[in-house]
Structures are given as structure tokens and as C-alpha cells.
Amino acid sequence: MSQLTIGRVAQAAGVGVETVRFYERKGLVDQPRIKAPFREYPPETIDRIRFIKRAQELGFTLAEVDQLLSIADNPGSSKREVKQLAGQKLSEIRQKIDDLKRLADTLDSLYEQCSGHGALEDCPIILSILPVEK
Incomplete structure (x- = not known):
């Protein structure tokens, strides 16, 4: 698979590049690996962003989305x-x-x-x- 740059991740997830950066700053999406000359994202980042957007569509705030992600990320939940x-x-x-x-x-x-x-x-x-x- 080709490199998943921020632009490709954003396009695949249906959001803007600034949205991806915003989610990174909020800790909802992990920082990408730096692989010169680009930052490279793992493929699961796309599904994570889609999860965030869908949860927001259901009315959840970003703080609540963070809680949902923490639960989803924890196998013991x-x-x-x-x-x-x-x-x-x-x-x-x-x-x-x-x-x-x-x-x-x-x-x-x-x-x-x-x-x-x-x-x-x-x-x-x-x-x-x-x-x-x-």
C-alpha cells in the first residue's frame, strides 16, 4: 500500500487535513510515524477518524468520544x-x-x-x- 500521508488519510476518512491535525492535538488520533520526508499514518487511523465523526453525528462531544475510544481501545472494557x-x-x-x-x-x-x-x-x-x- 502507498504511504498514508495526512492528505490521503483525510480524503479516505472524508475530513479535512486540519481536522486530522485537530484530532491529533486533542489526543484522539495518534501522532504519525516520521518517515522522511513524510509523516506516515497507520491504516487504522482512517477507521478511527470515521468512528469519531460518526460518534459526533450521534451527538457525542469530543470529550465523550474520547471516553468511547478509551473503552473501545481497552479489551477489558x-x-x-x-x-x-x-x-x-x-x-x-x-x-x-x-x-x-x-x-x-x-x-x-x-x-x-x-x-x-x-x-x-x-x-x-x-x-x-x-x-x-x-
């Missing part, structure tokens, strides 16, 4: 640890969904109250955003 992290993330996501539903209900109500014409001074949307005078 258990599914219980992964399930616990996933359960915490699922609770956070459900809470955000509930919060967004409440926001949507509020904005929907204000939207329906607004006639869409006339003076702004009685616009329910604007009035709800303005600070309450004391």
Missing part, C-alpha cells in the same frame, strides 16, 4: 460502560427535544397571533421578545 454513556447521551438528547418542542409551541402560538400587517407596536412576536419594564 464492557458493553455496560458503553451503554451507560449512550444512556446519558440519550437522556440529554430527549431533554433537548422536549425543550425545542416547548420553544416551537411558544413560537407557533405567537406566529398565529401575529396578523402580519399593521404597526409593529402591537406585534405579539416583538412584544414577547422585548424586556419587561419594571
Whole structure:
């Protein structure tokens, strides 16, 4: 196989070169071997970056991704640890969904109250955003 330079790794993983460097700085991806004149990455780096990106798509923060990677890298780890992290993330996501539903209900109500014409001074949307005078 040809040398896996940072550009090839980035392209194969579907990210930019700066993303690979960022993951290196964060300790999520190992520093490559220096093999003059290029830094050479092992093939598993591509799958590791794909893992990171997929975990982020599922809502995990980089700190949580780091935990997942630590679990995945440790043969003594258990599914219980992964399930616990996933359960915490699922609770956070459900809470955000509930919060967004409440926001949507509020904005929907204000939207329906607004006639869409006339003076702004009685616009329910604007009035709800303005600070309450004391």
C-alpha cells in the first residue's frame, strides 16, 4: 500500500487535513510515524477518524468520544460502560427535544397571533421578545 500521508488519510476518512491535525492535538488520533520526508499514518487511523465523526453525528462531544475510544481501545472494557454513556447521551438528547418542542409551541402560538400587517407596536412576536419594564 502507498504511504498514508495526512492528505490521503483525510480524503479516505472524508475530513479535512486540519481536522486530522485537530484530532491529533486533542489526543484522539495518534501522532504519525516520521518517515522522511513524510509523516506516515497507520491504516487504522482512517477507521478511527470515521468512528469519531460518526460518534459526533450521534451527538457525542469530543470529550465523550474520547471516553468511547478509551473503552473501545481497552479489551477489558464492557458493553455496560458503553451503554451507560449512550444512556446519558440519550437522556440529554430527549431533554433537548422536549425543550425545542416547548420553544416551537411558544413560537407557533405567537406566529398565529401575529396578523402580519399593521404597526409593529402591537406585534405579539416583538412584544414577547422585548424586556419587561419594571
